[in-house]
Amino acid sequence: MAKDMLTPDYARNVRILGHSDQGGRADGIQIMVSGGYAYVGHVFNNGFSVIDVRDAKNPKFVRHIPQPEGTWSQHIQTHGDIMIVNNMCDMLRVETSGAFDPGDYYKGSVADKVDITAGERPYSAGMRIYDISDRANPREIAFFEVPGLGVHRTFWDGGDWVYFSALPPGFSDDIFMIADFKNPEKPEIVSQLWLPGMNTAAGETPHWDQKYRYALHHAIVKGDLAAAAWRDGGMSLIDVSDRHNPRFISHDNPCPPFAGHTHNTLPLPGRGLMFVVEESQADNCEDGIKRNWVYDISVPENPVTIATTLPPDEIDYKSKGGQFGPHNVHENRSEGFQSEELMFVSYQNAGLRVYDISNPFRPEEVAACVPPAPDKLMDYRPNRPVVVDTTDVYVDKAGLIYTTDMNAGLTIMELEGL
Known part of the structure; x- marks a missing residue:
């Protein structure tokens, strides 16, 4: 390592065990860990x-598997x-080509920015399915094409159904499928659902201010309940007991007045609760303060916010540079650590x-770790600050914590003192 990546800038009740620069490709978003290997x-x-993360103190890069250009x-x-990998248009490449202003991907309808009805696409749209029975050597077994912009994010925790967000032709933005x-x-698509106003092909018109982006990021499914995150459109609870005919149970949106x-x-079904994370997207909180919320969903028809977490404040993170705010939460996957009391964000x-x-009603931060900033950036956009940008978190059954970063690689941590 060119610098000490095991000494955090700040830590409380957490210590760093290991780090990997991921073979020189130190940028990462979503991480999954299975059978001693991180993807x-x-x-x-x-x-x-x-x-290879079987030795948490000495993770070893194994291989990089490319996807089609522009994807x-x-x-x-x-x-x-089995592993599923999303394929969609690389919107950062589109943005930096000058197709729209920086940051506009998060503002308004994506269908207004990219022509998804054009003939041959310069990207792959859908899902790639891999056999990972040999964990070190994923083998592609299928490509599932989804017409349009492609698949943004999937949720699949085993079983017969995969839930995903995608932007097919005729819609203003990503919908639930x-x-x-x-x-x-x-795989075979069996149903789709969207917020009223998104089906432009059917003549629907948005009822929201067009500066907002109403689009499904993804839904997390526990049993027959799907909890859907609609970006600026808030959240929905969806009954998926009939996968061919999902139906909205309820909807709530704190934006505006919140960011x-x-x-x-x-969803935390054992407690009738839901933990909700908003994403910070702009530097120095120019898009407002993003929050974590606790909802009571014991009556699914009437979800109620009952608490929010306080932002970290041991230093002035708003002025540190880069994005300050939540991004992802460990999703209590069946093959990983599960808790309805500890939330990892x-x-x-x-x-x-x-x-x-x-x-x-009174969530409390009990542990934290701020890894050191990277030596250099993977981010090719101009004038980006050289700061840590922790993007995702996965916790395995043993309680080891794996985080990714936009530029600083994979960090493996563990709780201590709790």
């Missing part, structure tokens, strides 16, 4: 990487011996934050 989707370097593949799902996944080599961009909606320039919500 990291890239945002600047295309494709995904495989890292984003930053989101990954694993369960058992379900595919039959009984045969992973031949919006609902990103993760994690990636907090961009404020690193990792761990919240105890045993009292849901």
Whole structure:
């Protein structure tokens, strides 16, 4: 390592065990860990990487697997011996080509910015399915094409159904879709659902201010309940007991007056709660203060916000440079650590934050770790600050914590003192 990546800039009840620069491709978004191997989707370097993490103190880069040119593949799902990798238009490449102003991807309708009805696309749109029975050597077994801009993010935790967000022709932005996944080599779309106003092909018109982006980021599904994050459109609870005919149960949107961009909606069914994470997207909180919310969903028809977490404040993160605010939460996957009281949140320039919500009306930050800044940036956009940007978090059954960064690689941590 060119610098000490094991000494955090700040830590409380967490210590860093190991670090990997991911073979020189140190950018990462979503991470999955299975059978002693981590799979990291890239945002600047295309494709995904495989890292051997069986020795948490000495993770070893194994291989990089590219995706088609012009394609984003930053989101990954694993369960058992199967892995799903999203394929969609690389919107950062589109942005930096001058097609629209920096940051406009998060503002208004994406269908207004990219022509998804054009003939041959310069990117791949859909999902790539891999056999990972040999964990070090993923083998592609299928490509599931989804017409339009492509698949942004999937949720699949085993079973017969995969849930995903995608922008097909005729819609203003990403909608909720379900595919039959009984045969992973031949998925089949069985249903789709959207917020009223998104189906432009059917003559629907948006009822919201066009500066906002109403689009499904993804839904997290526990049993027959899907909790959907609609970016500036808030959140929905969806009954998916009939996968061919999902239906809205309820909807809530605190934006405005709050800053919006609902990103993760994690149901905690054993407690009738939901933990909601908003995404910070602009430097120095220029898009407002983003928050984590606790909802009571014991009556799904009437979800109620009952608490929010306090932003980290041991230094002035708003002025540190880069993005300050939440991004992702560990989603209590069946093959990983599960808790309805400890919430693990990636907090961009404020690193990792761990919240105890045993009292849901008074969530408390109980642990934190801010890894050191990278030596150099993977981000090719001009004038980016050289700061940590923790983007995702996964916790395995042993309690080891894996975080990714936009530029600083994979960091493996563990709780201590709790």
